[in-house]
Amino acid sequence: MTMQSILREKDMSMYRLSQISGVPKTTVIDICSGKSDIKSCTAKTVMQLSKALGCTMEELMQIDNARYDRTTGLPKDNSYLEKGLPPYLQKSIAAMQASWQIEDNGEKDLHWDICWCDLNADINSAEMEREISSDQAWYLRQKYLRMEKEDAI
Secondary structure, rough: OOOHHHHHOOOOOOOHHHHHHHHOOOHHHHHHHHHOHHOOOOHHHHHHHHHHHHHOOHHHOOOOOEEEEOOOOOOHHHHHHHHOOOOOHHHHHHHHHHHHHHHHOOOOOOOHHHHHHHHHHHHHHHHHHOOOHHHHHHHHHHHOOOOOOOOOO
C-alpha cells in the first residue's frame, strides 16, 4: 500500500491532507511522491498524518512509497525506459512478444529467430542512431530478447 492509494481510498487530495493534518504541503507531496520516506519523518508528523487519515501510526509506517532507488535516484520501476521508442522498434517488440507467447505455450514458432534477429538489429540501430540510450537498449534486450548483460572484463 502506498500513500497515494490511501489518499485515493479516502478520496482526499494531498492539499486536503496537508490542511487537515497541519503538515506542510511540501512535506506531504514529498512523502506521496516517494521523494521522502515516511520512516524518516518525525513522530509528530506521522501522528498528524495518521490522525488525518484515520489510521494508526503503525499502519502508516508500513506504507511503501519508495518509488526511487535511494542510492541511484532512479525510479525502481524501469518501465520509463520504454517511453518514446521509435515506431519501427515498437513494431519489432510487438512481433517478438507474439513469438515468445507461442514459444512459452510450448508450441514452435517458425518465425521466432526472424523476430529475435529483427528486434536485436532494431535495438542496435536505434542505439547507434541515438534514438534510444544505452540503458534503454539493454533494458529492451533483457526484457524482450531475454539476454543477460555480462560485466565487461
